[in-house]
Amino acid sequence: xxxxxxxxxxxxTKRGQNVTxxxxxxxxxxxxxxYRQTLGQGPEFLTYFQNEAQLEKSRxxxxxxxxxxxxxxxSTLEIQRTEQGDSAMYLCAIPEPETxxxxxxTRLLVL
Amino acid sequence: SQKIEQNSEALNxxxxxxxxxxxxxxxYSPAYLQWYRQDPGRGPxxxxxxxENEKEKRKERLKVTFDTTLKQSLFHITASQxxxxxxxxxxxxxGSSASKIIFGSGTRLSIRP
Numbered sequence: 001x002x003x004x005x006x007x008x009x010x011x012x013t014k015r016g017q018n019v020t021x022x023x024x025x026x027x028x029x030x031x032x033x034x035y036r037q038t039l040g041q042g043p044e045f046l047t048y049f050q051n052e053a054q055l056e057k058s059r060x061x062x063x064x065x066x067x068x069x070x071x072x073x074x075s076t077l078e079i080q081r082t083e084q085g086d087s088a089m090y091l092c093a094i095p096e097p098e099t100x101x102x103x104x105x106t107r108l109l110v111l
Numbered sequence: 112s113q114k115i116e117q118n119s120e121a122l123n124x125x126x127x128x129x130x131x132x133x134x135x136x137x138x139y140s141p142a143y144l145q146w147y148r149q150d151p152g153r154g155p156x157x158x159x160x161x162x163e164n165e166k167e168k169r170k171e172r173l174k175v176t177f178d179t180t181l182k183q184s185l186f187h188i189t190a191s192q193x194x195x196x197x198x199x200x201x202x203x204x205x206g207s208s209a210s211k212i213i214f215g216s217g218t219r220l221s222i223r224p
Contacts, residue, residue: 033211040119041216042115042214042215043200043214045213091154091155098145098160099145099160100157101157102154104154105152105153105154
């Protein structure tokens with residue numbers, strides 16, 4: 001969890017509602033990554049930012065998902081019209097040479 | 112298609128013994144391979160990286176091997192302790208300009224006293 005905070009840590013929502021998660025790196029980093037992790041699986045890449053530019057998006061990121069990094073520091077991930085299949089842990093990570101530092105994640109449960 | 116496989120069954124080891132976890136991959140030629148530890152409800156924590164030209168790397172009680180011919184990495188914890196109980200994830204560099212990491216599904220390790 002070193003160097004990255006995420007809020008909220010837990011979110012329960014009803015199907016169809018919109019949710020937004022936030023990732024705050026403690027120090028400045030050019031790159032920032034979002035991953036999704038479902039139970040019993042490893043994290044799966046969603047998207048990444050180089051400063052404020054979103055440079056790559058996974059096929060997992062449907063049009064209901066949008067991510068921003070307006071000032072090249074913190075980032076937000078929004079899911080519109082949530083579905084039960086969106087229930088997962090959403091992880092933010094910042095890269096260092098030869099590693100990535102992950103935040104504690106936001107666990108989303110869609111009822 | 113590219114695939115990373117880790118033993119999906121949990122591994123139960125007696126305290127003090129050596130735990131060995133396996134990571135196999137197909138259709139990859141990664142420049143490096145990483146191992147992470149993940150505790151329940153937490154993000155993964157980086158443990159070790161081994162490069163394609165390295166056969167073995169050690170860090171305290173941890174040892175990682177990397178066989179690019181077999182496309183396999185082994186992760187060893189010697190003198191295991193109950194505090195080593197966690198899920199261990201193998202990860203490869205994704206091979207694109209994004210420098211993203213591709214993870215295996217992880218192996219849950221339990222060390223019984």
